[in-house]
Amino acid sequence: MLHKRFRRYSMLKRYGQIIEVLQKYGFGYIVDQIGLGSFGDFTSRLKKQEKRDEHNLSGPVRTRRILEELGPTYIKLGQLLSMRRDLVPLEYAAEFSKLQDDAPSFGFEEVELIIREELRLPVEELFESFEKKPLACASIGQVHRAKLKNGDDVVVKVQRPGIKEVIESDLDIMYSLSGLLTEHIPEARLYRPVELVDELSRSILAEIDYSQEGWNTDRFAENFKDSEQIHIPKVYWDYTGTRVLTLEYIEGIKGGRVDLLEKQGFDRSAIALAVAGSFLKQVFEDGFFHADLHPGNILIMEDGIVAFLDFGMVGHLSSETRDMFLNGMTAMVKGDSSLFVETLRDMGGIDSHVDTKVLKVDFDYFRSKYYGRALKNLDASVIIEELIEVLRMNQVKVPYNITLLVRGTLAVEGFGLIIDPDLNLAELVEPYAKNAIKESFYPQNIARVLYDNISSWSRIFQKAPTKISHILDNAENGYLGIKLESEETKRLISEINTASNRLSFSLIISAIIVASSLITQTNMKPLLWGVPLLGIFGFLLASIFGMWLVFNIFRTGRI
Structure with a gap:
């Protein structure tokens, strides 16, 4: 019981912090629109608000600063939004990418405590040596260098104390706020706030489970076990848990240190090709890809082999999703706007709000800009960003795994251009895409698709008699009904309910005033200054109710 009360108090305090930061950066009107204005009055409007310099900043900058001030969970939300260029304007996505x-x-005593709790032994019994100063720190955890008893050099990733509880509490609040945004601000529905929180929840909860990152690392190691160009660090499972991850220590040069690579005579073009080629293999062959291959997650080892790090953010592409992805690429090559739209529909990206005729026109215009150009003259990142903008303007929902693929592609191309400005990812994609499309016509692949379709239809036909019988039974018993929903109708009903409630309340106040007036004309005891006390009380009660009603009308802005 005490724990629940403390959690409730902590969440209320966190709500107050969020509202205060929103008001600080000029977004107090959103607080009022979602119905938390009175809470804001209680927490942060007791003092007269001063005009702040922050209000003069642009919207994207103010929003980024809000996310920074609110801490790790909100920073992760901003990083997620930086990938969702199908939902947020480009200027916001670009600003969020700076997060x-x-x-x-955090202190070494806490590091020791977490390791003991996770691995059931103290640090000195597990490791020959353990550096107290971390190599790197982040909002979720920090990394220390250590040596095992057998002499192996390792890095130990330790989760920040209490971060899981902070994230879970923030997610609860985010779900509440996203629901309020959806309910009270119709324009916010375009950004699908609840779905965004769902994506963030999946991503960040996976990120704080270090054992999941260990499994991701092992899967990459299996996929690249025969590669002579790519190295994946070894996971030491005896020294790994949900809050502690122990990996092989790799000596090398960070991917962004072009000066050191040049000084030591590395072939930068070969490095860029190795990274880009490995990413295309991950996408087109493995269906499992690293979504965050920025220079900080790439090391160049002494012999020129490229090592990948940090497998917390990965993407999955099922065979079905890869087939749809290839259909989309085929539609772009052939200029088949109908196939492109149907592929988006199969991916679940098109609903009743999307005007497919306008989308087809926009797609044809987009394709005409690049039709006939040599691949060496194309910039993959520009093409992707323009295509995403077309989808955003048409309210097309891009699946999360495709969003991760876009992020991964942009990261790889960005790294490639740092290392080798002549790298052209579009040229590298062509043979992989052609081979994948050709493989889709192999007899065994056609047979697989046919088998899947036959199985689906078989299940439908098996269930059809029962489903039809249930429908007929409901119709016969008078239970069959048609449900029609409209957002505009919902809003109209809500407005009518609000108006009727206020009208009813006004009538009650009027009745109290009339009754009190009649009572004051009598000599009903007890009396106060010669006036019946009950009548005075009625007038006082009506005044309080009336002031509350007026205050509520002005607070919501709806008279």
């Missing part, structure tokens, strides 16, 4: 995941380190 950094840096954080101060």
Whole structure:
């Protein structure tokens, strides 16, 4: 019981912090629109608000600063939004990409405690040596260098104390706020706030489970076990848990240090090709890809082999999703706007709000800009961003795994251009895409698709008699009904309910005033200054109710 009360108090305090930061950066009108204005009055409007310099900043900058001030969960939300260029305007996505995941380190005593809790042994019994100063710190955890008893050099990733509870509490609040945004601000529905919180929840909860990152690492190691160009660090499972991850220590040069690579005579073009080629293999062959291959997650080892790090953010492409992805690429090559729209529909990206005729026109215009150009003259990142903008303007929903694929592609191309400005990812994609499309016509692949379709139809036909019987039974018993829903109708009903409630309340106040007036004309005891006390009380009660009603009308802005 005490724990629940403390959690409730913590969440109320967190709500107050969020509202205060929103008001600080000029977004107080959103607080009022979602019905939390009175809470804001209680927490942060006791003092007269001063005009702040922050209000003069652009919307994207103010929003980024809000996310930074609210901490790790909101920074992760901003990083997620930076990938969702199908939902947010490009200027906001670009600003959110500046969000950094840096954080101060936490004490070694806490590191020791977490390791003991996770691995059931103290640090000195597990490791030959363990550096107290971390190599790197982030909002979720920090990394220490250590040596095992057998002499292996390792890095130990330790989760920040209490971060899981903070994230879970923030997610609860985010779900509440996203529901309020959806309910009270119709324009917010275009950004699908609840679905965004769902995506963030899946992503960040997976990120704080270090054992999941360990499994991702092992899967990459299996996929690249025969590669002579790519190295994946070894996971030490005896020294790994949900809050502790122990990996092989790799000596190398960070991917962004072009000066050191040049000084030591590395072939930068070969490095860029190795990274880009490995990513295309992950996408087109493995269906399992690293979605965050920025220079900080790439090391160049002494012998020129490329090592990948940090497998917390990965994407999955099922065979069905890869087939749809290839259909989309085929539609772009052939200029088949109908196939492109149907592929988006199969992916679940098109609903009743999308005007497919306008989408087809926009797609044809987009394709005409690049039709006939040599691949060496195409910039993959520009093409992707323009295509995403077309989808955003047409309210097409891009699946999360495709969003991760876009992020991964942009990260790889960005790294490639740092290392080798002549790298052209579009040229590298062509043979992989052609081979994948050709493989889709192999007899065994056609047979697989046919088998899947036959199985689906078989299940439908098996269930059809029962479903039809249930429908007929409901119709015969008078239970069959048609449900029609409209957002505009819902809003109209809500407005009518609000108006009727206020009208009813006004009538009650009027009745109290009339009754009190009649009572004051009598000599009903007890009396106060010669006036019946009950009548005075009635007038006082009506005044309080009336002031509350007026205050509520002005607070919501709806008279």
